[in-house]
Amino acid sequence: MKFKYFVALAGFFFAISCWASESFVVKDIRVEGIQRTEAGTIFSYLPIKVGDTLDEAKATEAIKALYATGFFKDVRLKSESGVLIVEVDERPAIAQISINGAKEFEKDKLAEGLKQAGIAESRIFSRSLLERAEQELKRQYISRGKYAVKITTTTKPLERNRIGINFDIHEGRTARIKKINFVGNEQFKDSELRGLLVLRKPDLLSWFTKNDQYSKQKLGADLETLRSYYLDRGYLEFNIESTQVSITPDMRDIYITINVTEGAQYKVSDIKVAGELLIPEEEIRKLILFKAGQVFARQKLTESIKLITDRLGDDGYAFANVNASPELDYENRQAAFTFFIDPGRRVYVRRINISGNDRTRDEVIRREFRQMEGAWHSTKNINLSKQRVDRLAFFNSVNVETPAVPNKTDQVDINVKVEERPTGSIMFGAGYSDRQGLILNGSISQNNIFGTGNFFSLDVNTGAINKTYAASFTNPYFTVNGVSLGFDVYKRDVDTRPLTRFGEFKTETVGAGIRVGIPIAENDIVSIGLAAENTKLGIFENSPPRYVDFVREFGTSTNNFPLTISWARDRRDSAIWTTSGTTHRLFGEVSAPGGDLNYYKVSYHQKWFYPITDDLTLMINGEFGYGDGYTGKSLPFFKNFFAGGNNSVRGYDLNSLGPRDTVIPNTSNSALNSRLFAVGASKRVVGNIELMYPVPFMKDDRSLRLSAFLDGGTTFNHFSELNNFMRYSAGIALTWVSPMGPLKVSLAQPLNDVPADNLQRFQFMFGQQF
Known part of the structure; x- marks a missing residue:
């Protein structure tokens, strides 16, 4: 890659060196070497007009401008009796693209991927873009488990400085997950943990679900599912140490190994509530879904925080912050939690903005709202309003957002975006x-x-x-x-x-x-x-x-x-x-x-x-x-x-x-x-x-x-x-x-x-x- 930049830079300085004439007034401009590009196109990019005085600075600017178009491999300027001669060496244009051997994808989809990589008919050909396009095709096949795919690219010169590109694809067999191993698990069997994952070995429905094909995104989601499974059962020290994904030399079988550290199971020893309590502590404790003596579950902790936040939101505290801080007793395998409550400032609703309703009148949506403009923010009323609008059956989707009003600390707007359906x-x-x-x-x-x-x-x-x-x-x-x-x-x-x-x-x-x-x-x-x-x-x-x-x-x-x-x-x-x-x-x-x-x-x-x-x-x-x-x-x-x-x-x-x-x-x-x-x-x-x-x-x-x-x-x-x-x-x-x-x-x-x-x-x- 550095060599390519060096060649391009050397070519540019060579073009500058070709300009060695004294300054003169341009009487005419002539273009030589063009085959496809119109002379008018070059004139439109050239920062020099007839009547201008051409010097070394302007010559340099002109060459830079023509190089920047990407149309030319080489640009030279010459002078002859007051006439500026622009000599160019055009890059070839792509005249045709053929894709052979594609079965996994429709050719139109592959052509669209090539276009996004810069390779399409009528575009200027670039070897670097061709390599990039080839990698894009491989990426698409690898996303379908075709790790053995081989792509051979050939180019063919055509008349009028054009080029044809041919992609020969040998897809090979789809790689399947052969086995998923767990290392370090003692409390749960491998079969139980494998049952939690989306990725799995081939089964009767694999042709439909494609879950036997490895995907980095699916594996990431599976690891989070695994983590939640352990945390919801009290294993606060659980950690995924590493994951290894390997493929056999014939590119057919994939092995996945997940190394975990389970740690000990923790129970809840105590629950405290601290901070600014604007609602009675007894009411807050009723919203906490786990009690002392129970095995800790992260899902219940998350839901408890949401319930407390929503309850504060009902009283206008839309930006309340609730955090649960754990205190771990490693010796007795217990965890005490303190819920710190910061209600923030009380806010009210400034405006309700409705969008997406091209046919339905605003009043039809507004009359279903139980959250009023000018009233204190209420999470309960906003959720109820959304449900009532959704139950009208006029819309495919109803989305409600409550952004803060700029430069205001005590106001929010309600933005309602609907997607209408035929009624x-x-x-x-x-x-x-x-x-x-x-x-x-x-x-x-x-x-x-x-x-x-x-x-x-x-x-x-x-x-x-x-x-x-x-x-x-x-x-x-x-x-x-x-x-x-x-x-x-x-x-x-x-x-x-x-x-x-x-x-x-x-x-x-x-x-x-x-x-x-x-x-x-x-x-x-x-x-x-x-x-x-x-x-x-x-x-x-x-x-x-x-x-x-x-x-x-x-x-x-x-x-x-x-x-x-x-x-x-x-x-x-x-x-x-x-x-x-x-x-x-x-x-x-x-x-x-x-x-x-x-x-x-x-x-x-x-x-x-x-x-x-x-x-x-x-x-x-x-x-x-x-x-x-x-x-x-x-x-x-x-x-x-x-x-x-x-x-x-x-x-x-x-x-x-x-x-x-x-x-x-x-x-x-x-x-x-x-x-x-x-x-x-x-x-x-x-x-x-x-x-x-x-x-x-x-x-x-x-x-x-x-x-x-x-x-x-x-x-x-x-x-x-x-x-x-x-x-x-x-x-x-x-x-x-x-x-x-x-x-x-x-x-x-x-x-x-x-x-x-x-x-x-x-x-x-x-x-x-x-």
């Missing part, structure tokens, strides 16, 4: 089902119409069984206090004759309703609704007896005024990518006086989300429904509960679980045998256990999620029937919050089905039913 959809579709025939559907929905946060939808669905025409509107902030107001208009037609699993009947329902939601607490809302609807019933010769009896009692046309009352609590951390929290919903429906029907229905629905790791979330769902008639009347059969399908017990056909009714056909149709029909029931129970995790290689996409599930549920009229009708299934599912609506796909295996059950192992659901 509306226009969908038209057609499909064919052997049970429903031709199905046409279309919908227009917008959860955030005109950026106001209001919801509007218009749905049309046609089929041989279900026909729906519905319009809905909801204003979630009809009043400034968060009282919502909504309207519904609908027409629903059901004709079960094309189905083989239902008793035959037909209903035509037309209705309209109004809804009011009243917030009674931060996460609780009570909703009251009243609707008026008319239902026309049709029965057939193969209708179950209970359907026939209902028509005899109530007639073929009924008026109903359903009054609904519900309570909902939502404490999820996010509406789209939920990792923790709970939801509760208690719903009641009763027929109001003045109608033809007398019935009531009550249902309770609860979901619980628990984060097992950063990527794994456990969801437990439970549902129970109960309905009956009053004043001597029965529950209408079309108000029964149903179970089975994507929203209850997957693997079984939609609404096919529970009691069945037998229809004995009319003797005039001897070809028709007796059949069993699912008719629903007055009670419903459903339970789901689901382990949710992100799609591999798409962990940052909050719209896609995989899960493994266990479902159970049914409908029944008497508790003695529960064991007979209860059904279970297990499987995997994919949920996608797509721009066109939520899509759920599941593959389930029924666990205790009987021959009479209607199975449907593969199921999908697109959008939401009205």
